[in-house]
Amino acid sequence: MHRSAVSDHLFRHESGRMVAALTRVFGLHNLALAEDVVQDAFCRALEVWKLRGVPENPSAWLMKTAKNRALDVLRRERTARTFAPDLGRLLQTEWTVANAVEEIFDPIGIPDDQLRLMFSCCHPRLPDTAQVMLVLQLAGGFGVQEIASAFVSSRAAVEKRLTRAKKSLAESGVLFDIADAADFARRLPAVQRALYLIFSEGYHGASPRSVVRGDLCREAIRLTRLLAEHALGDAPSTRALCALMYLDAARLPSRLDASGELNSLFDQDRTRWDRDMIVAGRDWLERSAFGSEISRYHVEAGIAAVHAAASRFEDTDWNAIVALYDTLTSIAPSPVIALNRAIAVAQLRGPQLGLEAIDAIDDRDRLERYPFYHAARGELERRRGRGAVARAHFEAALALARNLSERRFLEKRIAECER
Amino acid sequence: MSEFLYLYRGGQRGGTPEQSQQIMQKWLNWMKDLTTSGNLKDPGQPLEGEGKVVDTKGTVTDGPFAEAKDLVGGFSLVEADSLARAAELARGCPILEVGGFVEVRPIMKMDM
Structure with a gap:
């Protein structure tokens, strides 16, 4: 078997798609069953591919295996369990079961299924960290070990949190209805926040493994783009979030070197910044400028864009940065933002005034x-x-x-x- | 509301996998509509063409006696205001497109 063809990323990405489709079929209350079927499909893949080689389209192979397995489960357990409530009895009869499942596994519908699952994960009853871990595992396909390593936590601790969160998620009953525009708009900020936190964990987080951190950033971008591709998810704030992620992630190669060594903005080798990502980020930022809403993501993306525009640290437009931090403070006041503003003030007006700005931070003790x-x-x-x-x-x-x-x-x- | 049994009779079976997938898609759409309108009490099941017949003497013989054009191919249970309404609803059934027909029978209420 070619290891390159069946990278962890294949399983990771397919896992998100498969869990999303399977929870549509089985219902959110059968989340554990959906996860079992995915694991089953992976085991089968490893067995079969070892003997017959990797199929031409491994992703389609995995989806088909999950679909057939789902049909087996539906047929075997149709009297013992209830499945997706919105499909009612259509999953209980041979008249319709095969085609109903076929419809859900149609690739065209999968992104919507992923959004349903992501929105369900961001249930207000769940704490932030639990939401983030659920999105990472269920939508992102991250394993417990990867999540533990991203959050510098033990495997057992993450396992425990996830189990509790999934129980709560399964008990919440039905999948989030993404067709309801009002509900969608109400839940959207929580979903954006979870994605932002995933990105931040990758960018600023405590994990010493640069590989894990790059993965977190890439996954956050992938899922945010998925959100932006949906008509209701394509809000100015979502585009701004995409912009922010691309512009910040562009600096990742010089922020962390291969050994996980951290470089400050001052020390970074700016020739190693990812130009394509900067271009993509600017493009998203430009396209985020519509409507009346200015989100914190707009402002943070603006700050990242100013940094990206300076080919040397000395060329940074600190005036613009301080002004953007002022706006950010008025939208989303926090001591960390105030600290960053003070650092920008120091660049603009010298260390003395920077220190005074630090002393002026209201809730400085939280830092x-x-x-x-x-x-x-x-x-x-x-x-x-x-x-x-x-x-x-x-x-x-x-x-x-x-x-x-x-x-x-x-x-x-x-x-x-x-x- | 009264209950009615739909007996799906006759109609061509088989065809290529694509054809049968298309036909089953019609069944799915039709039953979705009946679900949405609140008329589908139990979708029932399709039936195999083969079977056994047991008579009063306990003799077991192969296959249903009906001719192919009358053969029961499946059943569903629907709810409707009247027999006329139940018959009206059956007009959307995909079996009609393959030469079959729907027998609509009210469920008898046994007064004891």
Whole structure:
């Protein structure tokens, strides 16, 4: 068997499509059954492909296997279980079962099924982290180990959270109805937020494995594009979210090197930025400018676009960045945003005013556990020439570092204070 | 509302897989419509053409006696206001397109 042809990504991507179609057939309350059928199909694939080679269209093969398996289950258990409530008795009779299942597995309908599942995962009763983990596993096809590694958590802990979240999801009964425009609009921000959090976990997150982090960013982009391809999902804010992700992800190759080493915006080799992604990001940003809504994603994408426009750090338009952070603060006030604004102020008006802006952050105490709060203070003190004070701040940051790459990054800064 | 049994009789069976997929798609659409209108009480099942017949003497012989054009090919249970309405609804049945017919029979209410 050619390993390259059956990459983990094939199973990962197909898993999302298969679970989505199968929950349509079985109903959300039979989520576990849908997942079993997917695992079954993967096992069969590995067995059969080992003997006969990988089929020409492995993705169609997997879908067909899942479909046939679904039919077996429906026939065997039609008196013992209830299945998709919207299909009523059509799954219980031979008059219609095969064609009803065929209709659901039609590739044209699958993206809608994926959205139904994603929207269901973002149920307001579920905590943010649970929503994110559910989207990653059910829509993204991430395994428990991958999620654990992305969230720097133990396999057992993630397993436990997912089990609880899935139980709650299954109990919520029916799949989210994406045809209801009002419900769609109401749930959309939660879905965007989950996608944004997946992306952020990849971009800023604590996982020391750069591979995992790149995967998270790519998956967030893939699912956000899926959302943008739906008539109701194609809101200005969704386009802006796409723009933000492309523009930030363009910097990923220089932000993290192969060993997971972290580079600040100042140190990055900008020739390694992904030009295609920058072009795509700008395009999304341009197309996001309609309607009256200015979301936080618009502003954050705007900031990323300003960075992308500067081929050298010194060329950055800090005026524009400070102004964008001002807007962002008025839309979505948070201490982390205020901290980023202060850093931009320091670039524009010098370290003294930057430090004053940090001191002016209202709920600054909420940043005490955030390593980059102390690192920012350290950096500005260092630039003011107060090496000893700077060093103390960097040491405080080091004590809070969440992983090896953050530790290395801060140790490098401490060493610079010696000079 | 009263209940009626639809007996689907006769009609050509088989054909290529594509043809039968197309015919079954019509059945799906028709039954979806009946579900939406609230008339489909139980979709029932299609029946195989072969079977056994058991008579009063307990003798078992092969196959239903009916001629192919009358052969019961399946059944459903519908709900409708009247026999006339139930018959009206049966006009959409795909069996009519393949030379078969629908026998509409009211379910008898046994007064004890």
